[in-house]
Amino acid sequence: MVQLYADVILLIMLELQDDLSSLHSCVLVSRSWSRIAVPFLWKYFSCINGFTYNRDRESRIKLYKVIANFLPIESENLLIKSNIILPSYKLPRKPTFEYMNYFTQITPCWIKDMVQLFIEEDSIYKKNLLEVQIYNLIFKNCKNINHFYLNTDIKFYNFPSVGSFFLNLQSLGISFENNIVTSKTLLELSTICQNIKILEINYCNEDSKGLASFIEMQHDLRYLFLHFINNNNNKNKYPLLSNVIKEKGCHIKNIFGNTTYRSWFIFKFNKSTTL
Template sequence: MAQLVDDVLLLIFNELRDDISTLHSCILVNTMWCHIAIPLLWKHFSSLFENPYNFEPELRKKLYNVISHFLPNNPGDPLPQYDIQLPLNRITKKLSFEYMSFFTRITTIWIEDMSDFLINNEVEDSKYKKKILEKEIYRLIINRCKNTKYFHWNTKKKLYKYSNAECFFSKLNFFLFNFKINFANSKTLHKLSGICKDITNLEIVDCNEDAPGLVSFIETQKNLQSLSLYFIDNEKVEYNKLKKIIKKKAATLKKFTLQPVTLISPRIVLSLENIQYLTLDNDGDLYERGWRKWTKYLGMASFPHLKYLETAYLPNNIICLIIENSGGHILEIYIRFPLHSDSNNYQSQNKNLILAISNNCPKLINLTMEVGHKNLRKMKGIFSNCMQLEKLFLTTDSNVSPNGDKFLVLMSKMLSTTLKEFSFGDKFNFSLEGLRTFFENWKSENRSPFKFIHHYDDGMVYLWTSDHDIIVGNYKNEGVIR
């Protein structure tokens, strides 16, 4: 019975894992609640501290204070040996938990922040002492963080040389590596390829060379399921080795992210038949070469298992090919910043994209896209065929502010009762009466309340006024809007 209670509490607390204040209250109830909630709370801390600079100094101080208590501090240890005195609130009794074992995610960013935070620049030899402190923190992590699965390597330090490093890194599943910041990047990855062999999710940031070490590291992974490659501006590099290893590993890949798209050969898409999550970002409109080749290879490609598609700075016709060659299982589509190289051709391509979605995505749940001002009525096809649509976020091209009232009428007549959220960007022009009529129609059909969210920048406030806000507020009070 006691075990049953523990298991039930664990399930409940796990649902509260993102609510720090509630979890903190749970640990104060009694010893049993405390022992169940503490690991979840610290696991959440470890994920939050991927970017510690988002948090107030007081919170960082408390976390770093606890970690510091695990650092060796006997007379013969490095910290006292180099006269490194940390500003700690000393805890005299033994800590109740092995907190370091609760860290499931480690990023080298907070380690650097911790050394900067605890050693003031005005301290004598502060730069050297920070290096010593960092070494001790890394040694502590590698020896005591036994449940770490995610590691963000953003340092030049050769961490693979630490004692027990092989045991620590061999247990990782998620690995993010900043290629540019590591002065011996290829060599480091080559060394790690002999240690890390069970990485399922790999993210390489700021890649700027077709490095043998990177290829070796990817090749070593036995069950690589997610690969994200973020290149930096170096159009002269031919990523031939990377292209070959991606093709070789494609059988197990379920998720693939590429940015910028046109810096690597489009031949890789022919091997991505098992992809479920695909993100293609061309990093602004800086890289416009190669779309003819992408059109050619996407025309031959097939994505029968695709469920999630996200694009940025891609032409509409390229996105069309991906959707048309999917297997009808796409659940989420996020199309951001489509290219506008030719305004007349854009309207036609945008119309084709709407048709591609309506004809090939019957299971669609979430849709974010830009709709040309001439094509709003074409959304009727998506409303008719995508009967499971729950979230809709629309923007429109920047040249014209379309009459949104007609679109609201179309929504109220055609859109399925499954809708839970409708968001729209600036440029949509809704009259007060058109907005009121839309909400009245929704209410008269006894449809479920939904979120109604507008995104207007400061330059377009004349399209959305305080009177619009009053109407939305009234219908929110009536329960039409959540």
């Protein structure tokens, strides 16, 4: 009967997994409900996007308070020295759940949202400092990430725990929007992240040496998405990318891209590839 009861709760959670308010209410029902609902709630937050910011502000603040509680004492002291006092739940003992392990995706959306909600003053230094501490926490504590979306200028590749975090990562998104991600960042990343199977590139507008090197270093790249923002038909604008993709063409199962470059890529590949 106990297992049947748990299975019923699980079915309910599957129906409510996209309803933040209901998930939060389920956590408060009982210990049995909480044990099953908490992973769904945190998985929901791990997939948070910009459209979610228009609602559930209080629920997001509650989540961020829990995350702030996991910041190491070194980070807390560093923030305090810069007059950054974060609201958090001071848990009296070890938490019932390893909350950070329930994150399955990391996107910059919720990180930037947390920074904006906690630091309302217009201080770029303070916001950058908090963002660094959040990323450092993620690399140390999140053990079950299957997708990471890169859109930051933070030199995260210097963090102590970053190697183990990226070692087994299999899905990565990279955004070149506003030129935040640099070629140097990707060159550094290519030395510690080499097992990507799914790679998504957005807002690509240059023949990046770092991006070409990163693609070249992947051992088992299967799916590649390329979105170019330059819509001219200069097919020779991206020689580094075209050459490295040609070399990887025999291993990549599917390649997706703008219609502008579709015929160009087909011509470059050595075998039939789905676009």
